[in-house]
Every structure is written in C-alpha cells, then in structure tokens.
Amino acid sequence: MGFITVLALTLPFSNPQTMRLRREHAHLSDEAVVALVARSNDSALAELYDRHGRVAYGLALRVVRDKALAEDAVQDAFLDVWRSAARFRPERSKASTWILTLVHRRAVDLVRREERRRGEPLASAPEPIGDATDEAAWLGLERARVREALRQLPDQQREALELAYFGGFTQAELAERLGEPLGTIKSRMFNGLARLREILSDGMPERGTWNTTGFTS
Amino acid sequence: MEHNGFHELTAAYALNALDGAEASEYEAHLGRCEQCQEELASLQDTVTSLAYLPEAPAPPRSLRSRILKEARAERAPVVALRPRWTFPALAGATALAASVAIALGIWAGSLSSSLADERQARAEQERAFAVLAERDAARIPLEGADGILVVSRTGDAALIVSNLDPAPSGKAYEAWVIENGRPLPAALFDAGDGRTVVALDRPVPGEAVVAVTLEDDEGADQPSGRPVFTATPA
Numbered sequence: 001m002g003f004i005t006v007l008a009l010t011l012p013f014s015n016p017q018t019m020r021l022r023r024e025h026a027h028l029s030d031e032a033v034v035a036l037v038a039r040s041n042d043s044a045l046a047e048l049y050d051r052h053g054r055v056a057y058g059l060a061l062r063v064v065r066d067k068a069l070a071e072d073a074v075q076d077a078f079l080d081v082w083r084s085a086a087r088f089r090p091e092r093s094k095a096s097t098w099i100l101t102l103v104h105r106r107a108v109d110l111v112r113r114e115e116r117r118r119g120e121p122l123a124s125a126p127e128p129i130g131d132a133t134d135e136a137a138w139l140g141l142e143r144a145r146v147r148e149a150l151r152q153l154p155d156q157q158r159e160a161l162e163l164a165y166f167g168g169f170t171q172a173e174l175a176e177r178l179g180e181p182l183g184t185i186k187s188r189m190f191n192g193l194a195r196l197r198e199i200l201s202d203g204m205p206e207r208g209t210w211n212t213t214g215f216t217s
Numbered sequence: 218m219e220h221n222g223f224h225e226l227t228a229a230y231a232l233n234a235l236d237g238a239e240a241s242e243y244e245a246h247l248g249r250c251e252q253c254q255e256e257l258a259s260l261q262d263t264v265t266s267l268a269y270l271p272e273a274p275a276p277p278r279s280l281r282s283r284i285l286k287e288a289r290a291e292r293a294p295v296v297a298l299r300p301r302w303t304f305p306a307l308a309g310a311t312a313l314a315a316s317v318a319i320a321l322g323i324w325a326g327s328l329s330s331s332l333a334d335e336r337q338a339r340a341e342q343e344r345a346f347a348v349l350a351e352r353d354a355a356r357i358p359l360e361g362a363d364g365i366l367v368v369s370r371t372g373d374a375a376l377i378v379s380n381l382d383p384a385p386s387g388k389a390y391e392a393w394v395i396e397n398g399r400p401l402p403a404a405l406f407d408a409g410d411g412r413t414v415v416a417l418d419r420p421v422p423g424e425a426v427v428a429v430t431l432e433d434d435e436g437a438d439q440p441s442g443r444p445v446f447t448a449t450p451a
Contacts, residue, residue, distance in 0.1 A: 045284070046281070055269060058273030061273050074284075075280065078284045079284065079288060083291070092254075093258055093261065100265045100268040101264075101265060146270055147270060161232065164232040164234040166271075169234065170234050170239075171234045171235065189229050193260050193263055194228075196263050197262075200263060200266055
C-alpha cells in the first residue's frame with residue numbers, strides 16, 4: 001500500500017494528463033473543461049472523452065459484458081454530459097465522479113432492460129476482458145490502490161458492493177440472490193462503502209506529508 | 218418513512234442499487250435533506266473509485282468520432298414542445314432536480330432548453346415530489362408496467378414508471394382517472410429516461426382507477442384503445 005501511495009501521489013489520477021500534451025485544453029482541470037462543454041465547445045467534449053473515455057468504457061463493458069452495448073452506454077453518457085454540462089456544480093462533485101456515475105447509470109439501465117446480467121463480477125480476480133497493456137500508468141496505479149482497499153473489506157461487504165456495482169443488481173435482488181434479509185444487504189452496502197471511503201482517504205496526500213524520501217503518514 | 222429510513226438508503230442509491238420507485242422516493246427525500254445530499258456526494262466519490270477496477274482494452278476509435286458527431290448534430294436549436302406536454306421526470310431542468318442531480322452526480326438526458334419548458338417541467342416535478350414526499354401517501358403497484366401510483370391523502374397523485382418505452386412518433390401517453398366508469402384526462406406525457414415521473418392533473422378519489430393509454434400527441438377526449446397499464450387502488 002505504501003509503495004502504491006507514493007507513486008499515486010506523483011500522478012494526478014483524478015485529472016490524468018495522460019494524453020497528447022499539445023491538446024488545446026490539456027492544461028485545464030476537468031471542471032474547467034466541463035465549463036467549456038457547457039458552452040457547446042466540442043473540442044472540450046473531446047478532451048473529456050480523451051481523459052475519461054477509457055475508464056468509462058472499461059466500466060460499461062464490465063457491467064453490460066457486450067462491446068456494442070458498452071459503446072452505447074458510453075455514448076449516451078457523454079451525450080448526457082454534453083446536454084447537461086451547464087448544470088454541473090463543481091462545488092458538489094468532481095467532474096470525473098459525475099461522468100462515471102452517468103456511465104454507470106446508463107450501463108445498469110441497459111443490463112436491467114436487456115436482462116443481460118451474466119456471470120459473476122469479481123474485482124479480486126478480474127476476468128481479462130481484453131488487453132489492457134496499452135493503458136496509461138496512472139490507471140494501473142489507481143486500480144491497484146482501489147483493489148488493495150477493497151481487499152481489506154470483509155468478504156461479505158466486498159461481495160455486496162461488487163454485485164451491486166458491477167452486476168447491476170438492486171438491493172432487493174441481492175437479498176434474494178444471497179438468501180439474506182434486505183436489512184442485512186443494506187447494512188453490508190452501507191458499512192462496506194463507509195469503510196472503503198475511510199481506507200481510500202487514508203492514502204490521500206492531504207492526510208500525510210510528502211518529502212523527498214517518500215510519503216509518510 | 219422518516220429520515221433514518223431514507224438515510225440508510227444513501228449507500229444503495231450511490232451504488233445505483235435501488236429500483237425505479239425506491240430511487241424516486243429517495244430523490245424526493247434528497248431534495249429536502251441537506252445531510253443526505255452531503256453524505257451522498259461523499260459516498261458517490263467512493264463508489265466511483267470502483268470504476269477504475271476493470272481491466273479493459275481501449276474503446277474503438279470510432280466511438281470517439283461518433284460521440285462528437287452526435288454532439289455537433291444536437292447543437293441545433295431544440296424545438297419547444299407543445300405547452301400541454303408534460304415532461305418526463307429528470308428530463309426537464311428544474312432547480313430542485315438540478316441541485317439533486319448534481320448532488321448525486323446523476324443526470325438523465327435533457328432535451329428541453331427553453332425557459333418555458335423548464336418552468337413547466339419544474340412545476341410538474343415539484344407537484345410529483347410533493348406527493349412522493351408525503352409520509353402516508355398510498356403506493357399502488359401498476360399492472361402492465363413496472364412502477365407505482367402514489368396517491369396522497371387528499372387525492373393528489375403521481376405515477377412513477379420504470380423503463381417505459383418511448384411513445385411512437387406522433388403519439389403520447391395519456392393518463393385517465395376513471396370514476397364510475399367515466400374517464401377524465403389527467404396527464405399527457407412521454408417516457409422519461411429510465412424512469413418517468415408524472416404528476417396527475419386531477420385528484421384520484423378512493424374508488425377511482427387510473428389507466429394509461431397511447432393517444433395522438435395532441436391528447437384525446439376519450440381513451441381510444443386498451444390501456445397500456447393501470448393502477449387500481451385497493
């Protein structure tokens with residue numbers, strides 16, 4: 001964890017500057033780019049896609065498990081961004097959270113509609129859906145950070161979070177599937193998320209100090 | 218449900234693990250609860266960290282160009298819909314829904330851009346939310362569609378429907394309140410994105426049935442065909 005934290009600090013993973021540096025908006029924060037999108041600036045939309053499209057597609061693909069449907073979910077979500085950017089409130093939410101939440105909602109709507117839920121989504125043993133070797137380094141590091149945090153949760157909490165998020169199951173469906181009372185599922189989701197939040201924030205820069213020899217908390 | 222009941226739904230909502238009707242009720246609560254808005258914004262960040270877990274190949278390059286092409290095509294001015302139209306929930310921009318949606322990080326696609334449309338959509342939603350937020354409102358499951366009819370003690374009513382198919386071109390859904398065999402038009406609407414919330418224009422008395430038919434998009438005086446779905450209060 002320590003090692004990952006050190007590396008993650010050097011990489012602005014929430015605002016990945018991973019693409020071509022000559023891009024027009026490359027120096028802007030996500031939130032500033034969204035403000036340009038709100039003014040119907042299509043190169044700003046392209047910039048947001050270049051920053052988050054890959055994660056968006058990976059997420060959609062995991063949920064819908066079908067390439068064409070995943071593309072649909074990503075396309076719909078980025079068009080949602082295009083249409084509603086003027087209403088985005090940066091003081092309330094990170095732009096990346098907003099965009100990926102839209103992608104997740106679109107993807108889950110699709111699986112629920114198409115009854116396409118297949119297989120078990122397991123973050124601890126991810127299926128190699130495809131070759132990820134060409135992805136940016138920051139993405140691999142962020143993944144390792146989240147995976148490590150998730151590993152620290154009790155199995156049942158982790159399972160509830162993964163089935164809900166990647167399987168697209170409602171809490172009622174989960175209760176039925178796992179043969180547990182609804183209240184149990186609710187607390188697993190709530191406690192699991194609260195704990196995950198705690199673990200993830202422990203590794204954030206503002207909680208420790210950064211010096212030339214590395215990160216100490 | 219009191220605050221605690223809703224509060225514990227925040228995690229499930231952030232995970233998008235509520236069904237359509239539950240999510241609408243939660244959103245109605247959220248619009249009024251600062252504490253839940255803050256908790257949700259924070260949990261939504263945590264939930265979104267999960268998005269970085271899947272390992273996947275890059276999306277095809279064609280996806281990027283398709284999105285940009287669509288976006289440019291949409292930049293053309295949106296033609297205002299007829300005033301009688303009632304808007305799908307979460308489609309029009311309302312002050313309440315905007316703050317809610319941003320707190321959640323959600324936004325369903327919006328077509329409307331004119332101020333008049335937005336005002337009407339806001340009025341619609343506020344009426345629907347007011348009914349939803351009533352603690353002792355009756356919740357009646359729909360027959361023929363996934364959703365509920367919510368009826369307040371005073372008879373104010375709203376429909377919440379999940380995954381309703383969009384009405385065919387030139388058509389619209391029309392809701393009817395049927396009392397003593399006499400149908401009265403109660404709302405004209407199209408499907409929302411994922412979830413449709415419609416406030417009914419007239420109260421639903423105890424003995425009345427609510428039915429929804431497909432009609433010409435100008436609206437009809439009488440239902441012309443079989444109901445697409447119905448709700449029968451017990």
